[in-house]
Amino acid sequence: MRKIALITGATAGFGKAIAERLAKEGFNLIITGRRAERLDELKNQLEKDNGISVLPLSFDVRCYEEVEKNLGHLPSEWKNIDILINNAGLAVGLNPIHKGEIDDWERMIDTNIKGLLYVTRLVSPVMVERKSGHIINIGSIAGREVYPNGNVYCATKHAVAALSQAMRIDMLQYGIKTTLVAPGFAExxxxxxxxxxxxxxxxxxxxxxxxxxxxxxxxAVYFAISAPDHVDIQDVLVMPKAQASGSLFHREK
Known part of the structure; x- marks a missing residue:
């Protein structure tokens, strides 16, 4: 029986690439995002190329009612999620704190923190019941360091790092792995x-x-997923060679 992975924010970027990688590895996928047309295109592509099953769910992780409507009432064949990848996240604006835009702050906090919590709250009880599962949170170098004008975005990714540690503790007795994957600069x-x-x-x-x-x-995500059952790759920092920290880079002239 194929394992099931749920990936939030799968319409582009990390989420789409993770979906493509896991599809090649034979996972059935639940893919979520706000852009329904992109989700349908990705579903068709992945099923055609890999012979797997894909369930696209279009909703906004910032809205608990939408999360509950979609993830709280999954068809029976999709309920036993083996891998949850909390990928949905974003940065908006690059302003010093005294010039920050409240709408930007709320959008980042609601997506990066509350959205992750909403999805995890709906998916993790089944993992606890089965005493099996793997939660992967996509963090950032910004969750380890604060850089100029990154204030609220960095704060949200520090929260993702803290929540990853807390989940690991809470889920320990149930045999559920938790991994934080923290990328640096990515195009x-x-x-x-x-x-x-x-x-x-x-x-x-x-x-x-x-x-x-x-x-x-x-x-990096698949590296963590593919580890033996007794191994939990807990924390992965992935940086380009040209980046040494959150704000230190080597650029060719």
């Missing part, structure tokens, strides 16, 4: 979202260096 839609569609500004972020790709992060 996805991340900067485009942070700069609210400003392509020129987003593109300049990666000038003079080779950032991570979404596939690099998907490889």
């Amino acid at each position: 996805t839609e991340f900067s485009l979202v942070r700069f609210k569609g400003d392509h020129d500004r987003a593109d300049r972020v990666y000038d003079g260096m080779t950032p991570l790709t979404a596939e690099d992060v998907a490889d």
Whole structure:
């Protein structure tokens, strides 16, 4: 029987690459996101290329009612989720704290922290009942260090790191693994979202260096998933060679 993995934020970036990687490894997938058309396209692609089953669910993780409606009433054949990948997350804006935009703060807090909690609350009880499962939270180098103007985004990713540790403790007696995968600079839609569609500004972020790709992060996730049952890869920091910390880079002239 194929294992089932649930991936939030699967319409682009890390989530899409993780879905593609796990599909190749033979997992059946529940993929979620706000862009229904992209989810349907990904479902069709993955099923055609890999012979697996995919359940697309379009909802916003920020809204508990939507999360409960979709994940609290799964068809029986999809309820026994083996792997939960809390990937949905974003950065919006790059302002000092005294110039921060409240809407940006709320969007990051609601997605990066509350969305992760909502999804985990709906999925983890079945894992506890079965005494089996693996929760993977996608964090960031921003969850280890704070960089200039990163304030609230960094705070949300510090929260993801703390929640990962707490989940590991709470789930220990049930045999459930918890992994934090923390990427550094990666070229996805991340900067485009942070700069609210400003392509020129987003593109300049990666000038003079080779950032991570979404596939690099998907490889790290699968590395954790593929470990033997008695092994829990608890904390993975994945950085491009040109990055030494949250704010220190080597750029070619």
